[in-house]
Amino acid sequence: MRMSELSSTTDTPVPTLKFYLREHLLHAGERTSPNQAQYDDGHVERVRLVRALLEVGGLSVAQAARVVAALDSELPLSSVFGVAQRAVSIPAAIAGDDTTPDAPARPSAGRARIDALCESRGWRVYPNNPGLPLAARVLDTYAELGLQHITDTALEGYAEAADLVAAADLAAVGAVAEPTEMTRTVAAGTVLGDALLAGLRRIAQEAESFRRFPAPPSTTTTTTDPEDC
């Protein structure tokens, strides 16, 4: 198909497609004349994935480009998760940490707590797992804010939840037969899974807060009361 058809099929403006091509988010079509190229179903699939990464996952263009590069490389199965994870640092603000050494001279208090958590839960991972500095930095930030009591209370529950989600993630990946499809599953699932979890957390939080802190009986209309969503 021509670019105009790729545009209508994916509901993506032509200038956006040209931007994706320039930024190496989309592989070039097969050139049929100096001014024309042909695109195929692989391009349609890729455009949809790139839009999901950028618009729903909230990745930067640079991060999305790293995911795409990981997809296009040949990976042994055991490395798929590691590469997809490293290609995606979330939240974006943490991405700058990639340039800092993995092992600072003095590990922070947060890092020591994460290391202890890994030991107590039997989590064995590569030392460059991107979750280690991210989780450690969050714990250090809570402490700087004088809110360490939150993580003292909540860390085990979060770790238990992370194990549940990881088991669900891996079960979904294990159900995929095709290796290239598995890579795409991991890449999309890493990014979109964070957003799904953030959404469900907000729903569950509000539901739990109504259970724990019931609102006083409404003296106005009933339309402000919570309801099954």
Place this chain on the structure above:
Amino acid sequence: MRMSELSSTTDTPVPTLKFYLREHLLHAGERTSPNQAQYDDGHVERVRLVRALLEVGGLSVAQAARVVAALDSELPLSSVFGVAQRAVSIPAAIAGDDTTPDAPARPSAGRARIDALCESRGWRVYPNNPGLPLAARVLDTYAELGLQHITDTALEGYAEAADLVAAADLAAVGAVAEPTEMTRTVAAGTVLGDALLAGLRRIAQEAESFRRFPAPPSTTTTTTDPEDC
């Protein structure tokens, strides 16, 4: 203290502090002369929170300003979670959804699945809970990518994890005695909790993937093997 001392205490450059003042992320100091103002411990605390929201939470300036405005308003306890959640749309790319109507004419397939999930889990929330459109949009995106099988397999595990995290979040909030401190706890915890969960998920994923897909015996050095982090 003067602004220079606020700067050194919070390790934040003076131009950054001036930016925070301009963007209403930081409340004005008490003016002592046309060119000078005095700042107090409340300013120190606020600067640390704003940096956490921006740098660790990855919020935009506009989102952080909404959190700060929610902090400075007088809220009944039962509304604290709702307001903090609505002030923070994550990921940032979803924020634009705030301007779309809550109830489109035809609910998407993803929204129908989320509504069914709420019913099956007994989650009662306000219809404008921001997690509802976020989670629904993620499910729709998986489907558009041809990856609906992921959410078919994993959604229940994610929901179970969300309940665990919400219980941990509310337990942490419940342990706080002071109402204003509770608001700050909810605001910081909403943003930082997403980042903590994203970090722990990456650790747990890799640990689980090594359990499920053991790497072939290493023929090179052992330094590439995973280890307790």
